[in-house]
Amino acid sequence: xxxxxxxxxxxxxxxxxxxxxxxxxxxxxxxxxxxxxxxxxxxxxxxxxxxxxxxxxxxxxxxxxxxxxxxxxxxxxxxxxxxxxxxxxxxxxxxxxxxxxxxxxxxxxxxxxxxxxxxxxxxxxxxxxxxxxxxxxxxxxxxxxxxxxxxxxxxxxxxxxxxxxxxxxxxxxxxxxxxxxxxxxxxxxxxxxxxxxxxxxxxxxxxxxxxxxxxxxxxxxxxxxxxxxxxxxxxxxxxxxxxxxxxxxxxxxxxxxxx
Amino acid sequence: xxxxxxxxxxxxxxxxxxxxxxxxxxxxxxxxxxxxxxxxxxxxxxxxxxxxxxxxxxxxxxxxxxxxxxxxxxxxxxxxxxxxxxxxxxxxxxxxxxxxxxxxxxxxxxxxxxxxxxxxxxxxxxxxxxxxxxxxxxxxxxxxxxxxxxxxxxxxxxxxxxxxxxxxxxxxxxxxxxxxxxxxxxxxxxxxxxxxxxxxxxxxxxxxxxxxxxxxxxxxxxxxxxxxxxxxxxxxxxxxxxxxxxxxxxxxxxxxxxxxxxxxxxxxxxxxxxxxxxxxxxxxxxxxxxxxxxxx
Numbered sequence: 001x002x003x004x005x006x007x008x009x010x011x012x013x014x015x016x017x018x019x020x021x022x023x024x025x026x027x028x029x030x031x032x033x034x035x036x037x038x039x040x041x042x043x044x045x046x047x048x049x050x051x052x053x054x055x056x057x058x059x060x061x062x063x064x065x066x067x068x069x070x071x072x073x074x075x076x077x078x079x080x081x082x083x084x085x086x087x088x089x090x091x092x093x094x095x096x097x098x099x100x101x102x103x104x105x106x107x108x109x110x111x112x113x114x115x116x117x118x119x120x121x122x123x124x125x126x127x128x129x130x131x132x133x134x135x136x137x138x139x140x141x142x143x144x145x146x147x148x149x150x151x152x153x154x155x156x157x158x159x160x161x162x163x164x165x166x167x168x169x170x171x172x173x174x175x176x177x178x179x180x181x182x183x184x185x186x187x188x189x190x191x192x193x194x195x196x197x198x199x200x201x202x203x204x205x206x207x208x209x210x211x212x213x214x215x216x217x218x219x220x221x222x223x224x225x226x227x228x229x230x231x232x233x234x235x236x237x238x239x240x241x242x243x244x245x246x247x248x249x250x251x252x253x254x255x256x257x258x259x
Numbered sequence: 260x261x262x263x264x265x266x267x268x269x270x271x272x273x274x275x276x277x278x279x280x281x282x283x284x285x286x287x288x289x290x291x292x293x294x295x296x297x298x299x300x301x302x303x304x305x306x307x308x309x310x311x312x313x314x315x316x317x318x319x320x321x322x323x324x325x326x327x328x329x330x331x332x333x334x335x336x337x338x339x340x341x342x343x344x345x346x347x348x349x350x351x352x353x354x355x356x357x358x359x360x361x362x363x364x365x366x367x368x369x370x371x372x373x374x375x376x377x378x379x380x381x382x383x384x385x386x387x388x389x390x391x392x393x394x395x396x397x398x399x400x401x402x403x404x405x406x407x408x409x410x411x412x413x414x415x416x417x418x419x420x421x422x423x424x425x426x427x428x429x430x431x432x433x434x435x436x437x438x439x440x441x442x443x444x445x446x447x448x449x450x451x452x453x454x455x456x457x458x459x460x461x462x463x464x465x466x467x468x469x470x471x472x473x474x475x476x477x478x479x480x481x482x483x484x485x486x487x488x489x490x491x492x493x494x495x496x497x498x499x500x501x502x503x504x505x506x507x508x509x510x511x512x513x514x515x516x517x518x519x520x521x522x523x524x525x526x527x528x529x530x531x532x533x534x535x536x537x538x539x540x541x542x543x544x545x546x547x548x549x550x551x552x553x554x555x
Contacts, residue, residue: 052422054418054422073421073426074418074421074422075421075424075425075426075427078421078422078423078424079424083422084422086419090416090418090419090422091416091419092411092412092415092416092419093415094415094479094527095408095411095415099408102408103408103409103411103412103423104423104424106405106408106409107423107424109405110405111404111405113406115404116400116401116404116405116406116407117397117398117400117401117404117406118397118400119400119403119404123404126405127404127405130405166423170423170424
């Protein structure tokens with residue numbers, strides 16, 4: 001069997017006296033579409049921040065395709081082949097939709113400073129290539145008709161799609177989606193389901209998605225990790241997790257079960 | 260053309276080069292600096308010392324002025340720009356003053372507070388205009404490239420930028436070094452224009468003016484910074500006859516523009532045929548909308 005794409009090995013994180021992530025361990029195999037669920041404040045987004053190097057890991061290790069990425073800075077982690085989106089969008093609101101994607105896409109079309117300042121050499125062909133690839137991705141998420149609009153003026157659901165397109169243009173092998181369906185209505189969630197499944201298949205990605213919409217998780221994820229108070233409380237396929245007593249306790253409260 | 264008008268145009272070109280440098284740093288990379296007059300001073304003194312003391316031709320001296328200013332800004336930037344937020348702005352105040360004080364107390368080498376007289380008057384109109392054109396074109400090209408997008412990403416959201424694989428600290432230092440180079444060259448040309456320089460010309464007032472011009476013109480617009488330079492340089496020159504009220508008018512104009520257009524003259528648009536067209540079509544649309552409204 002090949003190396004797992006992502007492996008957390010007893011990862012710890014403290015915020016002052018709060019043990020925000022406690023000895024978290026899980027493994028994602030290549031091509032998995034996994035869900036990370038848990039109540040608010042459980043530490044899901046912290047896990048993403050630890051993987052991408054936004055926070056320093058206090059204990060344990062994180063391996064990406066067998067390589068220890070724990071000490072890497074954020075941009076080094078990203079260049080290894082991980083991309084993520086944010087719970088509260090982090091687009092460049094004043095730039096156009098196309099520019100947002102091109103900013104990410106240019107990582108794969110680098111040219112030198114003197115070519116940039118003189119517009120000679122590879123500038124022309126690389127800019128064209130970046131633009132073309134960015135447009136193709138916008139087409140994929142259904143935003144190509146809005147390419148010249150400022151990103152901040154898009155409706156919320158479109159901004160989420162744009163963030164996914166921007167993350168995809170980094171050509172990652174592991175994609176981390178942080179609550180992609182937050183604030184969407186059921187129709188939009190349905191569309192998003194299709195989109196996530198589609199890109200997972202077409203781009204041969206491993207995807208880890210944080211989600212509150214249980215129906216979305218149950219429908220698209222084959223592997224669900226559930227955490228509460230910084231610790232993993234259950235892991236397995238959706239049916240197994242759905243009926244796990246710890247999860248019912250975490251979501252509904254102890255009293256309900258006792259009653 | 261009279262010598263006076265020629266002088267103003269040269270001054271515009273020189274100030275324009277400095278404004279382009281500060282615009283890249285403040286307008287495109289989002290770093291405020293209150294010490295860029297220091298880099299101009301480095302450029303000016305390098306040129307003065309190289310041409311007068313060592314008898315070197317002015318052209319390599321000007322380029323050396325730019326390069327030394329760039330090196331200094333790079334060395335300052337590496338430790339300070341790793342930190343986020345306004346740390347560099349605070350550090351830059353100290354830096355600008357430190358450079359000025361070093362020049363003032365440099366003994367015989369910089370000739371201290373009395374200043375450095377007798378510099379060759381090499382900054383003629385074609386020289387200043389030529390430098391300005393070349394450096395402006397390079398800057399306009401640079402912001403319309405992968406580097407421009409990277410700088411803007413660091414400005415708008417540095418966390419998102421680093422999550423797109425940009426080493427944001429490196430880009431910030433890089434932006435500072437380029438702006439240091441532009442200000443160094445501007446200072447060197449200034450020395451060749453005035454033929455006399457003294458440390459007090461590069462005090463914090465000059466630094467503030469450089470930032471004011473960029474904010475005034477619109478953060479993120481090169482042509483806006485140039486327009487800002489033009490307006491503020493011309494205001495100082497036009498009202499020279501009533502010189503005791505000059506700074507008053509200068510201040511009032513700054514206040515009026517910032518109240519009426521907080522985003523600066525140009526916002527973050529560039530002065531292009533397309534922008535002018537969109538300006539007119541927008542006016543046209545509003546006019547139409549009002550007509551439609553009155554018909555109801």
